[in-house]
Amino acid sequence: EENRRSPELAAQRGMSFSKSCFAYGAAAGFAAGAAAGIGLAHLWTPSFCSPKKGGISLLYWNGRGLMEVPRMMLALTGLFPGDYENRKFGTEAKGGIEALDAIKDQMDANFGRMPILKVGEASIGQSMAINYYIAKATGLLGSSVLEAAQIISIQEHLRELGLAYRAVFPYGGPAPTEEALEDFFTTGATDYSGQADSKNRASRKMKWFVKRLEGIVGTDGYAVGGKLSMADVLIYRTFGETIPLDQTTIKEKYKTEPFGSKAKMNRLLEECPKLKAIVDNVESNPGMKKWLEIRCKDDKYGF
Structure with missing residues (x-):
């Protein structure tokens, strides 16, 4: 149970931290009033999965802003683009940057804005909620x-x-x-x-x-x-x-x-x-x- 809750602890004990299964459920544990959500969220612990198997996608402009903290938390857990989708957008497509029109119908979770965190078919808006989800999923939300x-x-x-x-x-x-x-x-x-x-x-x-x-x-x-x-x-x-x-x-x-x-x-x-x-x-x-x-x-x- 401890290893399942803490990727870092699992690594220290020589156990693999699977990137193949990112369970849903964090969105259900979080509401605008975070205090109530915290208690519920500690009843579950998600694990990661690859984007191709229904994992996570980060959707944001091509910049740091409101999505850099989630990217940093993933990096501290040893996860980098490829382990998850890090989609960056601009007014038009250029290089690895996608045109915003590509997701114009996928941003309802944040009232038509970014950042957006996609977890399989579900979406989460608002940077605090996204921070919360990623922190919980990576073992960076404390021990209690x-x-x-x-x-x-x-x-x-x-x-x-x-x-x-x-x-x-x-x-x-x-x-x-x-x-x-x-x-x-x-x-x-x-x-x-x-x-x-x-x-x-x-x-x-x-x-x-x-x-x-x-x-x-x-x-x-x-x-x-x-x-x-x-x-x-x-x-x-x-x-x-x-x-x-x-x-x-x-x-x-x-x-x-x-x-x-x-x-x-x-x-x-x-x-x-x-x-x-x-x-x-x-x-x-x-x-x-x-x-x-x-x-x-x-x-x-x-x-």
Whole structure:
């Protein structure tokens, strides 16, 4: 039972982790109110299957965005395109990129939008639901209902940080100035522990979120439960991951770095050794290294 629940544990014990059977059922365990779904979802554990035998397909634009965390989780489990379908779309077909019209009638699960996760004949929309499914299926959702909830809470904290950043630097807006980035990284609310001061709500910037998060993650290089989880992947994707300019069509360097500045992010992480350890741990994982090397081998990411 333990081996069935944890691919990593099975590998450690010399047991094969089958890629030939990805059971359905995760979609049924997840509803918009994730709390109820978590309890149900821990009653089943899916295993993987090849796309040709009714497995999974990831449908998204040709970029990182809302589908990179699922791809990273699959890579950490030793699964790469070919073990699953990683379908990328654009306004027209080019190279390995498909025209969006090819799936225009297959996106109802996300109200006609992407990302979409297809599991056999079923489809799942919304990035949080997709993250949840892949995390559960790869053994990256903790060892208990409690740990799963803690992992999801970290996802929500990071989502709040993203909203705070976009309130200052909206999509489609002008490039952030050095002064504006420095202000976002270094100023704002300073109530880093204890009861949050509601009077500071409007001034919660990068340092407030990062310092608060530093206070709740584990001390052993993992965010939750003393082992690799979706929370670690989310933390790495948020604070550590960049994309080299030769792997993308992006021209502006700030768009390839965490919150517009890798240097400022690294400087802040030096003040947060637990988060830095998590970022370094995920980045050094062999599966992650391989994914970062191959992800743009055929088509450069657009974002």
